[in-house]
Amino acid sequence: MDQEFEWIESIKQKRKTGESVIVGVGDDAAIVSGVAGFYDVIAVDTMVEDIHFSSVTMTPEDIGYKALAVNISDLAAMGAIPRHYIVSIAIPKKGWPQEKTRRIYEGLEEAAEKDGMDLIGGDTVSTSDKLVITVTVTGIVETSVRLTRDQAEPGDVIVVTGPLGSSPAGLDLLLGQDDMTAIPETEQEALVKAHQRPVPQVKAGRLFAEMGIRAALNDISDGIAREAKEIAEASSVRMVLDWNRIPKPDVLTGFPMSKQQDWVLYGGEEFQLVAAFSREHWREVCLRAQTAGVSIFPVGMVEQGDAAVDLICEGKRETLTRSGYAHF
Ligand SMILES: Nc1ncnc2c1ncn2[C@@H]1O[C@H](COP(=O)(O)OP(=O)(O)OP(=O)(O)O)[C@@H](O)[C@H]1O
Ligand SMILES: Cc1ncc(C[n+]2csc(CCOP(=O)(O)O)c2C)c(N)n1
Ligand SMILES: [Mg+2]
Ligand SMILES: [Mg+2]
Ligand SMILES: [Mg+2]
Structure with a gap:
């Protein structure tokens, strides 16, 4: 059998694809059915070796899991129901034998399972340097919904x-960047897991x-400071965050304030959602959240003013000048 053909056979999802997949993996392109009353929601995010992950921080299964999870997170941020995904992978000629690369697909399938997402296609190429994985996701949302x-x-x-x-504290642990030996082992494991296996908030x-x-x-892919700023700019409002109200793991509170803020405000890769909505819906949101098993923590208020993010911390209110993670 042709090697490329064999490879594609080996990465096809084990589960049978759902009825929405008219043509899946194996032809020139996928064909999927639409859903009356819903719009399609489409997003793409890429992960690059040594930027988003390294052999120290993630197993091949983790890489696959996270490459899909970060995309499901963007669907969640639009209120969408996840449906399909497409994977483009550039595999280095060295260091990524077929069996190791196939393990990435185990992780992808693991992330897909919970939301019943179907793999409908992709592309496989070689590269001279680092592994790059790009996942495109589709979902649907009611035509009346606009959670922008x-x-x-x-x-x-x-x-x-x-x-x-x-997640950023877990990354620091994995990279050995801070003395975090005071943190009990089970708590350390929880931080690392938050980095390797983020749970999208669908x-x-x-x-x-x-x-x-x-x-x-x-x-929250790039830290709440940056994500709140994006809302502030798009909505032309001032976002006021209260440090004491932002939920954070207890084990981080013993560290110096600047370190805590690095993690909590600027670290990113949390993949929690940040939302702003009218106070008149507060009670109903809480009630529904309780029923649905969703956690909701109030962390601040929206005010009139220039597009900016203010932080209330230790009795002072200051406009944040730093942003979160940026590639450039
Ligand atoms: N190279 C590009 N070409 C076209 N559109 C782009 C490009 N890069 C980003 N965008 C678009 O810009 C908007 C913001 O993208 P961005 O990647 O910052 O959002 P995100 O996925 O929520 O964040 P993150 O990538 O940190 O998870 C989206 O509409 C995205 O589709
Ligand atoms: C080995 C290693 N070093 C550093 C980081 C940190 N990091 C990389 S990308 C990113 C933001 C999200 O990216 P994007 O904006 O592309 O969604 C962060 C916080 C990591 N995850 N692994
Ligand atoms: Mg993106
Ligand atoms: Mg996003
Ligand atoms: Mg994203």
């Missing part, structure tokens, strides 16, 4: 769906979509 970054209004409450800081996104309320939603 420009939806925040003065008076809104700002919430996040989970603790911040774990249920939380759907909660806002199903409620049908006005809300600005963003997933």
Whole structure:
């Protein structure tokens, strides 16, 4: 059998694809069915070896899992129901034998399983240097729903769906960048897991979509400081965050404030959602969240003013000048 053909056979998902896949892996392109009353939602994110992961920080399974999870997170931030994914992979000529690369697909399938996503296609090429994996995802959202970054209004409450800081702290642990030996082993493992296996907040996104309320939603890929700034700019509002209210792992609170802020505000790769919505919906959001098993933490308020992010911390209110992770 032709080697490339054999490779494609080996990476096809084991689960049978759903009924929406009319033509899946194996032809020139995929064909999927549409859904009446819904729009298609499409996103793409790339992970590059030694930028987003290294042999020290992630196993091949982790790489696959995370490459899809970060994309599902963008669907969640639009309130979408995940459906399909397409994988483009550039494999270095050295250091990535076929069996090791195939393990990436084990991770991809693991991330796909929870939301019943189907692999519908992809591309495989070689590269002279680092491994690059690009995943495109599709989902659907009700045509009436618009959970975009420009939806925040003065008076809104700002919430996040989970603790911040774990993933960057986990990365520092993996890279041995800080003396974190004081942290108990099980807690260390939790931080590392948050980095390697982030959980996209699909249920939380759907909660806002199903409620049908006005809300600005963003997933936290580059740190809350940057994601809040994106909402501030798109909505022309001032986002005011209260440090004490931002949920963070207890084990981080013993570190110097500047280190804590590096992790919690600027670290990123959390893949929690940050949302701004009217205070009049606060009670209903909380009730629905409880029923759905979604966590909601109020972390600040939206005010009128120049597009900026203010932080209230240790009795002072200051406009944040630093941003989160940036590639350039
Ligand atoms: N090279 C590009 N060409 C076309 N559109 C792009 C390109 N890069 C980013 N975009 C678009 O810009 C917008 C913001 O992209 P960005 O990647 O910052 O969002 P994100 O995926 O939420 O963040 P992150 O990549 O940190 O997870 C999206 O609409 C995205 O599709
Ligand atoms: C080995 C290694 N070194 C550094 C980092 C940190 N890092 C890389 S990309 C990124 C932001 C999200 O990227 P994007 O904006 O492309 O979504 C962060 C915080 C890592 N994950 N692994
Ligand atoms: Mg992106
Ligand atoms: Mg995003
Ligand atoms: Mg993204």
